[in-house]
Amino acid sequence: MEPVEKLHPETERSEETARDEQRQPAPQPKKMALIASKGTLDWAYPPFILASTGAALDMEVAVFFTFYGLPLLMKDLKAKVAPASNPAMPMKMPFGPEGFQQFSWPIPNVVSGVVPGFETFATKMMKKTFANKGVATIEELREACVESGVRMIGCQMTMDVFGFSQEDFIEGTELGGAATFLEFAAESDITLFV
Amino acid sequence: MTEPAFVPDAELDCRGLNCPLPILKAKKAITSLVAGNVLKVVATDPGSVADFAAFSRRTGHKIVDQSEGGGEFVFFVEKV
Numbered sequence: 001m002e003p004v005e006k007l008h009p010e011t012e013r014s015e016e017t018a019r020d021e022q023r024q025p026a027p028q029p030k031k032m033a034l035i036a037s038k039g040t041l042d043w044a045y046p047p048f049i050l051a052s053t054g055a056a057l058d059m060e061v062a063v064f065f066t067f068y069g070l071p072l073l074m075k076d077l078k079a080k081v082a083p084a085s086n087p088a089m090p091m092k093m094p095f096g097p098e099g100f101q102q103f104s105w106p107i108p109n110v111v112s113g114v115v116p117g118f119e120t121f122a123t124k125m126m127k128k129t130f131a132n133k134g135v136a137t138i139e140e141l142r143e144a145c146v147e148s149g150v151r152m153i154g155c156q157m158t159m160d161v162f163g164f165s166q167e168d169f170i171e172g173t174e175l176g177g178a179a180t181f182l183e184f185a186a187e188s189d190i191t192l193f194v
Numbered sequence: 195m196t197e198p199a200f201v202p203d204a205e206l207d208c209r210g211l212n213c214p215l216p217i218l219k220a221k222k223a224i225t226s227l228v229a230g231n232v233l234k235v236v237a238t239d240p241g242s243v244a245d246f247a248a249f250s251r252r253t254g255h256k257i258v259d260q261s262e263g264g265g266e267f268v269f270f271v272e273k274v
Contacts, residue, residue: 030252053214056221057252134212134239144218 030059033185035193039068041079041123041138042089047194048072048141054190055148062188063145064181066155069194070162073154073169077139080123084113094128146172153180200259200270202234203227209238209266216242217249220271224255227273232258235269242267 032054036047047063054061065073072079083089091105112118130137136144145152156175159165166175174180185191206223208216216237223233235246243262246269250257254274261268 049214052218056214056217057249134210134215136212136215136218141214148221 030054030057030190031184031188032059032061032190032192033181033188034061034063034191035181036063036065036069036072037067037194039071039079041081041126043194044072044079044138045141048138048145050192050194051150052141052144052148055145055150059190061145062151062153062181062184064153064155064176066158070155070158070164072138072142073152073173074164075168075170077142079138080119081126082119083107083122084109084118091122092125092129094125094132142170146170151184200232200234200272202270203231205234205236207236208242209236211237212239213241213245217245220246220249220269221253224271224273229273231273233271233273235271237267237269238265240267242269246271 032050034047034051036044038044047069051061051063071077081089083091091107092103093101093105095101112122127137151174152170152172153174153176154166154169156177159175166173204223204227206219208219211219216235216239220233220235223235227233235242243260246257246260249255250271256272256274257269258272259270
């Protein structure tokens with residue numbers, strides 16, 4: 001008698017459990033792991049756009065900032081564009097009549113690479129173009145990442161090599177190394193190196 | 195005059211904003227609503243049509259109505 005009485009409630013419980021599982025599948029958020037390795041203004045966009053949008057799509061996101069990507073976590077963000085040796089970069093003016101704005105200026109490397117202040121000038125032009133087109137600033141996207149709980153992991157080794165300290169970085173910056181990133185990446189649905 | 199199909203509980207003006215700002219702002223706005231509420235989003239970014247569809251599929255928030263006209267894209271998103 002005793003074993004039968006024991007079995008019966010167990011069977012009922014497991015049926016109930018099965019029904020509950022059918023009704024409500026365990027919500028398992030997608031995970032995305034990104035590496036941000038480049039520090040120019042243009043290359044700062046992809047990781048911050050993907051991370052903030054991933055969080056908006058209910059994903060768990062972690063970004064590992066390493067080498068030249070690490071300065072993107074600094075309180076004082078100074079990312080610039082590097083137009084020299086970048087033949088794919090259109091050099092267009094974000095002001096003036098439309099025909100003038102559409103014209104792509106043929107700037108030779110000897111100018112873009114040597115003329116003092118050219119990077120600063122090109123950076124200003126790009127920021128103005130982005131603003132004209134309604135594109136968020138890097139600061140805005142980074143703020144969106146922080147607000148939406150994206151894990152921002154700064155590479156400890158890069159920090160030591162470049163001579164930065166933790167106070168240089170925005171609040172919420174975690175420090176870690178390759179293992180810290182890989183532990184998260186191993187559980188991720190998406191991993192991208194930028 | 196036709197009545198709007200859905201009376202929104204909140205409205206979001208994303209005109210002039212480019213990817214990914216309409217999605218980020220919509221997500222933020224939806225977070226402050228309760229389930230069943232409808233958010234109206236007006237955007238001018240043509241990419242927002244594909245992106246709001248993807249946003250809806252991923253998050254479960256339902257696009258209950260959408261329209262297009264005069265270079266504007268209007269989405270009614272119901273919070274799940």
